[in-house]
Amino acid sequence: MILYDHAASSNCMKVRILLRQLELPFESVVVDLFTGETKRPEHLARNPDGRVPVLELDSGEQIPESGAILLHLAEGTPYLPPPGLARTRVHQWLMFEQNQIEANAAVARFMALTRRADGAPEVFADRRDRGRVAVQAVSRGLSDGRPFIAGDDYSVADIALYAYVHCADEAGVELLDHPSILSWLERVEATPRFVNDLAPIPSTGP
Amino acid sequence: MILYDHAASSNCMKVRILLRQLELPFESVVVDLFTGETKRPEHLARNPDGRVPVLELDSGEQIPESGAILLHLAEGTPYLPPPGLARTRVHQWLMFEQNQIEANAAVARFMALTRRADGAPEVFADRRDRGRVAVQAVSRGLSDGRPFIAGDDYSVADIALYAYVHCADEAGVELLDHPSILSWLERVEATPRFVNDLAPIPSTGP
Numbered sequence: 001m002i003l004y005d006h007a008a009s010s011n012c013m014k015v016r017i018l019l020r021q022l023e024l025p026f027e028s029v030v031v032d033l034f035t036g037e038t039k040r041p042e043h044l045a046r047n048p049d050g051r052v053p054v055l056e057l058d059s060g061e062q063i064p065e066s067g068a069i070l071l072h073l074a075e076g077t078p079y080l081p082p083p084g085l086a087r088t089r090v091h092q093w094l095m096f097e098q099n100q101i102e103a104n105a106a107v108a109r110f111m112a113l114t115r116r117a118d119g120a121p122e123v124f125a126d127r128r129d130r131g132r133v134a135v136q137a138v139s140r141g142l143s144d145g146r147p148f149i150a151g152d153d154y155s156v157a158d159i160a161l162y163a164y165v166h167c168a169d170e171a172g173v174e175l176l177d178h179p180s181i182l183s184w185l186e187r188v189e190a191t192p193r194f195v196n197d198l199a200p201i202p203s204t205g206p
Numbered sequence: 207m208i209l210y211d212h213a214a215s216s217n218c219m220k221v222r223i224l225l226r227q228l229e230l231p232f233e234s235v236v237v238d239l240f241t242g243e244t245k246r247p248e249h250l251a252r253n254p255d256g257r258v259p260v261l262e263l264d265s266g267e268q269i270p271e272s273g274a275i276l277l278h279l280a281e282g283t284p285y286l287p288p289p290g291l292a293r294t295r296v297h298q299w300l301m302f303e304q305n306q307i308e309a310n311a312a313v314a315r316f317m318a319l320t321r322r323a324d325g326a327p328e329v330f331a332d333r334r335d336r337g338r339v340a341v342q343a344v345s346r347g348l349s350d351g352r353p354f355i356a357g358d359d360y361s362v363a364d365i366a367l368y369a370y371v372h373c374a375d376e377a378g379v380e381l382l383d384h385p386s387i388l389s390w391l392e393r394v395e396a397t398p399r400f401v402n403d404l405a406p407i408p409s410t411g412p
Binding site for chain 1: 250254255256267269270271272273274277278281282289291294295297298300301302304305306308309310326328329332340343344346347349
């Protein structure tokens with residue numbers, strides 16, 4: 001399989017984590033968002049939304065969207081329960097992650113680290129503040145003492161949420177007030193073959 | 207089943223559309239976001255993120271997140287293909303919808319209709335502009351002439367995208383440049399038992 005990838009994208013890291021945990025070999029091909037490669041015709045043919053990650057299967061089919069890739073790879077594995085309420089809880093947190101964590105905390109972090117926040121402080125503050133509210137929701141979700149976000153078992157929902165929650169402080173979203181999140185992050189990192197290989201956002205990024 | 211619901215929420219309308227198409231009876235219980243009811247303890251116990259919709263099953267279990275509810279209800283029905291690449295295409299567009307359409311076009315529309323945009327013009331413009339980019343991605347997704355967004359068959363991905371694409375003009379996102387979207391909206395509306403019952407956002411909203 002080929003992963004159209006970027007080392008500094010935590011959306012891409014989600015897929016790298018699961019591929020390694022499933023012990024599936026893959027080739028990483030960098031598509032550089034910082035030089036506009038993600039918006040070129042050859043990449044738009046892979047993903048009409050012009051982003052990474054995109055996973056190319058051995059059949060040649062291409063799958064965009066980190067959450068869709070996680071669900072595709074995890075089908076039939078211990079990382080995704082069978083259809084029913086347990087799987088629905090995984091879906092719940094995958095959807096929440098895309099809608100509230102990624103769209104707010106991840107965007108704010110990107111703006112902060114690329115200095116785009118300096119030119120658009122209102123936009124940055126809006127994304128950061130909504131990111132804080134989203135992290136509170138994660139904390140509330142873990143408040144019943146469950147070990148993982150969707151219940152007793154580690155799943156792709158934990159991988160998805162880990163991606164931008166573990167680095168939320170870089171978006172100005174403090175985690176120290178949320179001990180349940182800090183201990184959950186440790187449990188996620190302790191799962192077999194879990195590797196956090198997120199690279200820094202290039203300081204030369206436009 | 208009980209749907210914790212709001213007539214002016216298109217996230218809630220997604221669930222109403224599918225429940226009617228599946229001919230499943232439900233009771234609608236309004237949780238009013240405009241009076242803070244979604245953030246009260248009794249609703250946070252249903253959804254740690256304090257939003258509607260939440261679907262309460264006859265077993266008493268409560269499911270938040272429109273996308274998760276759609277997938278739960280559609281399992282085993284013609285509205286969701288079995289596991290495999292066809293289902294993954296549905297997941298792809300559900301994730302995209304939450305991340306790019308809902309988080310941008312829907313937020314911009316809400317800000318415009320509640321006049322919150324007047325007090326935060328930079329934030330509004332950012333969400334609207336990203337909403338325009340997202341609608342272009344939908345247009346690109348439909349550009350190969352497929353009848354529905356995930357392929358040949360109508361699915362919950364069409365319901366999810368319809369929710370905030372059909373009213374994107376109220377967010378300042380023009381659809382007239384996208385004839386493939388306009389004809390797709392008509393095909394979605396022509397599916398059996400499809401009802402668009404989205405109510406206006408109350409002008410008295412804070």
